[in-house]
Amino acid sequence: MGKVITIKNNKGGVGKTFITTQLAAGLAYGDKKVLILTSDPQNNVFNFLFKGDKTFKKGLKAEVLKKDGEYFRLRSNLYFLPLEDVKFSNLFLKEIVSFIERVKNEFDYILVDSIPTLKIDEIFLKLSDDIIIPSYADELTTESILELLKTIDVSKVKAIVTNRYKSSSSVHKTNYTELKNDLDGTPILFTDPIESLTFIELMIQNRKTIWEYNNVAAKKVQNIFLEILKVI
Incomplete structure (x- = not known):
């Protein structure tokens, strides 16, 4: 049976799609069959991993209700089922549970x-079996994460990863350290931060993944994702 992992933060701009796509690609390169789903009809996953025609008419809703959604192959072993819109019928909300059970028989993750x-x-x-929380080292995001941990099953939270981190910023250093201290003594993995790098911006623009590079900066980020992959 496949494992369901949700990348979750109630605050925008923290890099949920970036974290999702890089983890998914890492699993796929490790010979796991992976499916990405989204609750965002903007379907930004395309902008991270797909260079072809992203036009579609039938996505997650069609697949849940009629089993005729359009899956997009992003890489070997890696697929994406986009979302049409956020108008969810009661039937869809009921049937999506069965859909998840079905795809767990087809995909490893x-x-x-x-x-x-x-x-x-x-x-x-x-x-979800596991939850990964992307973070940004500002006060609002730190508060958002602490509030989120009060409302979800914290036993499912496997890791918190800080994204777009500026090591030259005293504000970032302070907020990163405070959140790390708040989580001290918990089983949640709190990773080293992912630096805000021009290299990563160019990587995303080229629809590449961190696993497709071999430079020093890439290896540092790869090691952070490898930490997360070990706990999921």
């Missing part, structure tokens, strides 16, 4: 790029 979209977000969290 199902990663959910999650935004707070009412009922579907609750369902994804309930069905």
